[in-house]
Amino acid sequence: MSKLTESAHAHRKDEHLAIALKQYQEKSDAGFDDIQIIHQSLPEIAVDNVDLSTHFAGLTLSTPFYIEAMTGGSERTGHINAKLAEIAAATGLAMAVGSQSIALKEPAAASTFTIVRKVNPHGQIFANIGAGHSLDDAQRLVDMVAADALELHINSAQELIMPEGDRDLRWRDHITEIVNGLSVPVIVKEVGFGMSQETINTLKQMGVQYINVSGRGGTNFARIENERRHHQELSYLSNWGQTTVQSLLEAHAVSNMQIAASGGVRTPLDVLKALILGANAVGVAGHFLRVLMTHDEETLHTYIKDWQSDLRLLYALTGSHTTADLRTVKTVLSPALMNYCQQRNLK
Ligand code: FNR
Numbered sequence: 059m060s061k062l063t064e065s066a067h068a069h070r071k072d073e074h075l076a077i078a079l080k081q082y083q084e085k086s087d088a089g090f091d092d093i094q095i096i097h098q099s100l101p102e103i104a105v106d107n108v109d110l111s112t113h114f115a116g117l118t119l120s121t122p123f124y125i126e127a128m129t130g131g132s133e134r135t136g137h138i139n140a141k142l143a144e145i146a147a148a149t150g151l152a153m154a155v156g157s158q159s160i161a162l163k164e165p166a167a168a169s170t171f172t173i174v175r176k177v178n179p180h181g182q183i184f185a186n187i188g189a190g191h192s193l194d195d196a197q198r199l200v201d202m203v204a205a206d207a208l209e210l211h212i213n214s215a216q217e218l219i220m221p222e223g224d225r226d227l228r229w230r231d232h233i234t235e236i237v238n239g240l241s242v243p244v245i246v247k248e249v250g251f252g253m254s255q256e257t258i259n260t261l262k263q264m265g266v267q268y269i270n271v272s273g274r275g276g277t278n279f280a281r282i283e284n285e286r287r288h289h290q291e292l293s294y295l296s297n298w299g300q301t302t303v304q305s306l307l308e309a310h311a312v313s314n315m316q317i318a319a320s321g322g323v324r325t326p327l328d329v330l331k332a333l334i335l336g337a338n339a340v341g342v343a344g345h346f347l348r349v350l351m352t353h354d355e356e357t358l359h360t361y362i363k364d365w366q367s368d369l370r371l372l373y374a375l376t377g378s379h380t381t382a383d384l385r386t387v388k389t390v391l392s393p394a395l396m397n398y399c400q401q402r403n404l405k
Contacts, residue, residue: 064132064133065164066222067131067160067163067164067167068131068132068133068160068164068167069132070222070286071129071130071131071132071135071156071160072132072134072135073286074129074282075128075129075134075135075138075347077282077285077286078128078277078282078344078347079347079348079351080285081277081278081281081282081285082277082344082345082348084324086275086276086322086323086324086328087274087275087276087301087322088273088274088275088276088301088302088303088321088322088323088328089273089275089301089302089303089304089322089395090302090303090322090327090328090331090332091392092303092391092392092394092395093303093331093334093335093389093390093391093392093395094389094390094391094392095330095331095334095376095387095388095389096387096388096389096390097375098376098377098388100377101374101375101376101377102377103374103377103378103379104374105370105371105374107379108370108373108374108378108379108380109379109380109381110122110366110369110370110373110381111380111381112333112338112339112381113316113338114268114316114318114338114339115206115207115243115245115268115316115318116207116242116243117152117182117206117207117243119151119152119182119339120150121149121150121151121152121366121369122329122333122337122338122339122340122369122381123151123323123329123339123340123341123342123365123369124146124151124152124153124154124182124339124340124341124342125142125145125146125151125152125153125154125341125342125343125346126154126272126320126341126342126343126346127154127155127156127157127184127186127209127211127247127341127343128142128154128156128343128347129155129156130155130156130157130158130160130167130170130171130174131156131157131158131160131161131167131170131171132167132170133170135156135170136169136170136171136173138347138350138351139155139156139170139171139173139174140173140174140177141350141355141358142174142346142350143173143174143175143176143177143178143181144177144178144355145350145355145358145359145362146178146181147177147178147180147181148359149359149362149363149366150181151181151362152181152182152183152184152206152339153174153178153181153182153183153184154183154184154185154186154209154341155171155174155183155184155185155186155203156186157186157187157188157211158171158185158186158187158199158202158203159187159188159191159195159199161199161202162191162195162198162199168202171199171202171203172202172203174203175203175204182206182207183203183204183205183206184205184206184207184208184209184245185199185200185202185203185205185207185208185209185242186199186208186209186210186211186247187199187208187209187210187211188210188211188212188213188224189210189211189212189213189229189232189233189246190224190226190229190232191232191236192232192235192236193232193235193236193239193240196208196210196236196240197239197240197241200240200241200242205242206242207242207243207244207245207268208236208240208242208243208244208245209245209247209270210233210236210244210245210246210247211247211248211249212229212233212246212247212248212249213248213249213251213279214227214251215251215279215280215295215298215299216249216251216279216280216283219279219280219283219284219287219292219295220283220286221283221286221287223283230260230264233246233261233264233266234264234265237264237265237266238265243267243268244266244268245268245269245270245318246261246266246268246269246270247269247270247272247318247320248270248271248272248273248299248305248321249272249279250272250273250274250276250277250278250279250299250320250321251272251273251274251279251280251298251299251300252271252272252273252274252299252300252301252302252304252305252308252321253269253271253272253273253300253305253308253309254300254305254308255308255309255311255312255402255404258271258308258309258311258312258315259311259312261315262312262314262315266315267314267315267316268315268316268317268318269309269315269316269317269318270317270318270319270320270341271300271302271305271306271308271309271317271318271319271320271321272302272305272319272320272321272341273299273300273301273302273303273304273305273306273319273320273321273322274297274298274299274300274301274302274321274322275301275302275303275321275322276302276320276321276322276323276324276343276344276345277321277322277343277344278296280292280295280296280297280298280299281293281296284296301321301322302319302320302321302322302323302332303331303332303335303395304395304398305319305321306319306332306335306336306337307335307395307398307399307402307404308402308404309336310335310336310404310405311403311404311405316338317336317337317338318337318338318339318340318341319332319335319337319339319340319341320340320341320342320343323340323341323342323345324345326365326368326369326372327372328340329342329365329369330369330372330373330376330384331389333381333384334376334384334385334387334389335389336385338381346358346361346362349361
């Protein structure tokens with residue numbers, strides 16, 4: 059990797075990473091505890107016959123969870139991207155890079171993203187950019203990592219809380235242009251504030267087919283940006299947004315969208331519940347980062363392998379041969395979640 063002069067943008071990447079790790083909480087508030095899976099005693103299945111693969115954004119993923127968008131842009135985060143890419147290659151997981159927009163302004167930063175493709179030449183990689191960019195910029199960043207899909211992040215809450223954030227949130231024309239013109243599928247993604255049925259409907263009308271609801275409950279960019287502000291003026295926004303589980307239920311109201319879930323996924327059981335609630339794929343960011351940074355690469359590698367084998371057991375426990383079969387698994391919602399669904403007219 060070429061030597062990077064650490065700019066204000068690169069420094070922000072390091073700060074996000076450090077504060078996300080510092081604020082990490084063992085307990086997720088993403089709502090997975092509000093879903094009870096009904097146990098069936100005769101699943102009539104052999105674990106060997108379980109197939110974990112899933113289809114999302116025109117791709118077949120061999121494992122339904124993947125390493126979600128986090129980082130790149132500074133020397134330190136480039137090294138982390140390289141480690142994550144090695145683990146993705148060794149486990150067959152798809153991986154998203156963090157926002158590459160810094161590489162448009164600072165060409166030296168490109169190497170902190172291209173390293174991911176170098177380390178994992180045949181893996182499935184998602185490029186990542188904010189929604190205010192042009193089609194040309196998006197295509198450049200996709201080509202930079204030879205991406206299989208683009209995550210286009212919509213992060214209005216984060217931008218407004220960030221002191222140096224965007225104050226012009228008119229993104230719809232850009233999104234439509236990118237969705238219509240890009241060479242690879244486009245996944246429109248939140249960053250931990252969740253999505254509503256109204257947002258998802260609007261995206262659908264704009265031609266978007268793939269979304270990542272990325273809900274509240276895990277990494278919390280309201281809290282992260284507040285900590286960066288020092289005076290924490292907007293700390294009352296810490297609970298802004300829909301949880302991951304609420305967002306998945308919101309998505310039920312809109313047909314024919316393929317959905318990824320992320321936000322507060324901590325266990326294979328959370329992955330299972332997200333898939334049962336309709337996700338086609340599940341992204342894990344903060345939790346994998348925490349395992350990597352508090353241990354090492356080998357630990358995260360083994361950890362992901364364990365999740366893959368645990369998930370096979372969970373599919374079998376619910377009598378599901380395939381990811382699609384999970385849709386028929388019966389669940390009961392907590393009273394609080396039922397109440398949310400009633401007020402929002404959700405099934
Ligand atoms: C993120 N996330 C993120 N998302 C995105 O689309 N582009 C980005 O550049 C980043 N940057 C970033 C940095 C760090 C350090 C973290 C932990 C996360 C958001 C991430 O992809 C995800 O949507 C949320 O973090 C919620 O998932 P978790 O962390 O609760 O699993």
